[in-house]
Amino acid sequence: MKKIFLAVFVVALLPSLSFGAASDDVYLRQDVFDAKMEALFLRLHGEIETLGNKLNGRIDTLSARIDGLEKRVETTNTFLYYLLVLFGAMLLLPIFSRWWERHEERKQAVTLEDVKRLIAEAKLTAAS
Secondary structure (H helix, E strand, O other): OHHHHHHHHHHHHHHHHHHOOOOOOOOOOHHHHHHHHHHHHHHHHHHHHHHHHHHHHHHHHHHHHHHHHHHHHHHHHHHHHHHHHHHHHHHHHHHHHHHHHHHHHHHOOOOHHHHHHHHHHHHHHHHO
């Protein structure tokens, strides 16, 4: 009998506990809810702006570093161009030197005026 009484007691008690339980829901007035939501949105907006500023700062830093890298590459290219010009000049110097020597030899060659002058001098020395 005790077991039956205990079973009936449990069956009768459990549903009343589940149906008669107090709700954990908390109801707010609309103006309080709106104020809390506005505060939440303002906080989120501030955090998003802070994150945006951090990202912009990183982008500015990366942009400055890329500009520095471009300057270095440009300087290296200019140095290589000068080096190639110097190397080309060193290769062409012997060729230019030989051309210049031939040009100077041609300048020193006997001209028509020189031949006429030599003939005139020879006639003068033969006549005397």
